[in-house]
Amino acid sequence: MSLLGEIERSQVVDRGVLRFVTAGSVDDGKSTLIGRLLYDSRAIQQDQLAALERASVRRGIGEIDLSLLTDGLEAEREQGITIDVAYRYFATPRRKFIIADAPGHEQYTRNMATGASTADAAVLLVDVRKRLVEQTRRHLLLARLLGVRHAIVFANKMDLVGYSQAIFEAVRDEIVAFAAPLAFATFDVLPGSALRGDMVVERGAHLGWFDGPTLLERLESLDSSAEEAASAPLRFPVQLVSRPQAATARSYLGRIESGVIARGDEVQVFPGGRRTRVRALAVQGAPREVAAAGDSVSVALADDIDIARGDLIVDPQIAPREARALEATLVWLDMEPLRPGGRYLVQHATRRTLGRIRTVTSRRDVHTLGECPAEGAVAANDIVRVQLALQAPLYVDRYEAVRATGAFILIDEATNRTVAAGMVQ
Amino acid sequence: MSAVLAERRVVLPARSHLDWLESEAIYILREVAGQCQNPVLLFSGGKDSAVLLRLAEKAFRPGGFPFPLMHIDTGHNFPEVIAFRNRRAAELGERLIVRSVEDSIKRGSVRLRSETDSRNAAQSVTLLEAIGEFGFDAAIGGARRDEEKARAKERLFSFRDEFGQWDPRSQRPELWNLYNARVHAGEHVRVFPISNWTELDVWQYIGRETIDLPPIYYAHRRPVVRRRGLLVPVTPLTPPRAGETVEELSVRFRTVGDVSCTCPVASSAASVEQIVAETIDATLTERGATRMDDQTSEASMERRKREGYF
Numbered sequence: 001m002s003l004l005g006e007i008e009r010s011q012v013v014d015r016g017v018l019r020f021v022t023a024g025s026v027d028d029g030k031s032t033l034i035g036r037l038l039y040d041s042r043a044i045q046q047d048q049l050a051a052l053e054r055a056s057v058r059r060g061i062g063e064i065d066l067s068l069l070t071d072g073l074e075a076e077r078e079q080g081i082t083i084d085v086a087y088r089y090f091a092t093p094r095r096k097f098i099i100a101d102a103p104g105h106e107q108y109t110r111n112m113a114t115g116a117s118t119a120d121a122a123v124l125l126v127d128v129r130k131r132l133v134e135q136t137r138r139h140l141l142l143a144r145l146l147g148v149r150h151a152i153v154f155a156n157k158m159d160l161v162g163y164s165q166a167i168f169e170a171v172r173d174e175i176v177a178f179a180a181p182l183a184f185a186t187f188d189v190l191p192g193s194a195l196r197g198d199m200v201v202e203r204g205a206h207l208g209w210f211d212g213p214t215l216l217e218r219l220e221s222l223d224s225s226a227e228e229a230a231s232a233p234l235r236f237p238v239q240l241v242s243r244p245q246a247a248t249a250r251s252y253l254g255r256i257e258s259g260v261i262a263r264g265d266e267v268q269v270f271p272g273g274r275r276t277r278v279r280a281l282a283v284q285g286a287p288r289e290v291a292a293a294g295d296s297v298s299v300a301l302a303d304d305i306d307i308a309r310g311d312l313i314v315d316p317q318i319a320p321r322e323a324r325a326l327e328a329t330l331v332w333l334d335m336e337p338l339r340p341g342g343r344y345l346v347q348h349a350t351r352r353t354l355g356r357i358r359t360v361t362s363r364r365d366v367h368t369l370g371e372c373p374a375e376g377a378v379a380a381n382d383i384v385r386v387q388l389a390l391q392a393p394l395y396v397d398r399y400e401a402v403r404a405t406g407a408f409i410l411i412d413e414a415t416n417r418t419v420a421a422g423m424v425q
Numbered sequence: 426m427s428a429v430l431a432e433r434r435v436v437l438p439a440r441s442h443l444d445w446l447e448s449e450a451i452y453i454l455r456e457v458a459g460q461c462q463n464p465v466l467l468f469s470g471g472k473d474s475a476v477l478l479r480l481a482e483k484a485f486r487p488g489g490f491p492f493p494l495m496h497i498d499t500g501h502n503f504p505e506v507i508a509f510r511n512r513r514a515a516e517l518g519e520r521l522i523v524r525s526v527e528d529s530i531k532r533g534s535v536r537l538r539s540e541t542d543s544r545n546a547a548q549s550v551t552l553l554e555a556i557g558e559f560g561f562d563a564a565i566g567g568a569r570r571d572e573e574k575a576r577a578k579e580r581l582f583s584f585r586d587e588f589g590q591w592d593p594r595s596q597r598p599e600l601w602n603l604y605n606a607r608v609h610a611g612e613h614v615r616v617f618p619i620s621n622w623t624e625l626d627v628w629q630y631i632g633r634e635t636i637d638l639p640p641i642y643y644a645h646r647r648p649v650v651r652r653r654g655l656l657v658p659v660t661p662l663t664p665p666r667a668g669e670t671v672e673e674l675s676v677r678f679r680t681v682g683d684v685s686c687t688c689p690v691a692s693s694a695a696s697v698e699q700i701v702a703e704t705i706d707a708t709l710t711e712r713g714a715t716r717m718d719d720q721t722s723e724a725s726m727e728r729r730k731r732e733g734y735f
Contacts (some may be wrong), residue, residue: 016444023726086578087578091623114598114600240459284448284451285482295440296448296483296484347603402604411607416605418599
């Protein structure tokens, strides 16, 4: 199935959901941009605007500050900063959008990694007057590390440079040159002004020389990860086994993480590697002939074999790798540093096993993602490469090839906290 | 690989945003069943929890639900909602647990200033008592991130300590779809399968799936008074105050909770299609239009959540 290059979706108006992560520092106008997207797409309602006016007045800001819309928690409002990833929603007739708003301050690596892990696209802001700053480089690198395929850079504050085409083009060229080796599937740089509303939802009156799409038009046209994952090999992690009555055959419940599955297909089950065929298939409760990445399904197989939660049903032509040890990149998330030689629970798809961090082989510079020697303690927001020994085998792909079976988290057994995000090399 | 697939292009059925949301919610419900020992689904009879029940049917039928349903009853209910709650649980053939704030008041764990005080916040106490009584390690709820800004930062699997408290500063990071529901004895997780849904998504889904709701969600005539920009229903618990004029208006409820703090909006929308149209045009958020308890301060939801509220 994976060899089939051509997978089509029936053409419809509603393309489903696109998730994107936004990043940038406060000064770049990220909150204003999100406020503008919500405001111009009418996702903001009167009482929210009224609360905004009250807050703007209380803080001595003259006009309504759209950036205050994205303020969340009490502690954050008191400090005038954002601590955690916040999720926002808006929709157009073509698509529903989920924004993961990752703050640019403290914890930026952890927050950006969290937001990027489920994102189809990254929207990064640069202040067109400051050009390509270090934070933007870091965000681009992190988005790429986490496997985000599409990146859009919004060159903001064009109103402050007189909407100058020459200034925009200089910034664009610099950013494009930096991003070229990262090989994003889509990489666009757009000029605009979040504050004035140019090129966000509306084109505005000042950028007549720019003939590309607006930010919203671009977001409406991108392929989502689930749409793209349909052309990857089948990976179906079993969440539950259902057997309502002793007399009925078992069916396996879970979500197809990549590829396509159809009635009659030959599949292979790991661990064990036994082969069988798909006898019946239901998507979200209704019988179907074919299902694809992103669908929650119930699958019945031709042979009665022993399958449990955590097992992986795959395309036999492109099977995952059985791994008793992993070479992986970790983004450390916990306040307590990594314990070299320490034991952690490894959660991979729907399976958990124990792992031991054998060695920290290198550290990646968060500014350049270049490799450097692994010296010192590994603390929150550090990115390292490790060798991980596993108590029981996992069936993995390289993260670059299949996100769902290349990703894992580490859990501290004593605190139950999620301490690291891992990506299989 | 099937011969059919090898020779032809695969044409996949279109996946609308509702399909996407539905698939994600089913995945989350199944993760709860796979990871937790003793989960419960909170069912109030409201529209969001009615959606949860439909999602649970899609996730687990023809099998039974791997969790009972539970309602925390404030005792100040709209009778239509309680009738709907009982009927729906019976139709599904699933076990319904009811625990009431009234019992917490008798035990002395809830103390109200007056009999007619809102019991909405007191629900947290009863909820935590019930979670302790049954030893639940996960409670599934219908809260959505678009409802309120403190919720915008909540995880899908949200950890609560042994006091039932939510600490926004030490939430577990949530990456990919790898949810961590592990807890020690006495702790639990709250799970929100429709976190990513908006009010509009919920109504569109109710329409698509023809989900049954208590009749008060649709336009009906009801005596109300106007108070602080809200329409307050006139009930034995919420009588008109001196100087207020009782009017009978066509209204519907957008949220349904404790009688003493839930207000309807003026509406003539008698069908799901009309409500969807009104929701698209709505100029007030769901909570802003209907909840007295959320207007008290910019952070009132966040404070209640820290204390164990949903």
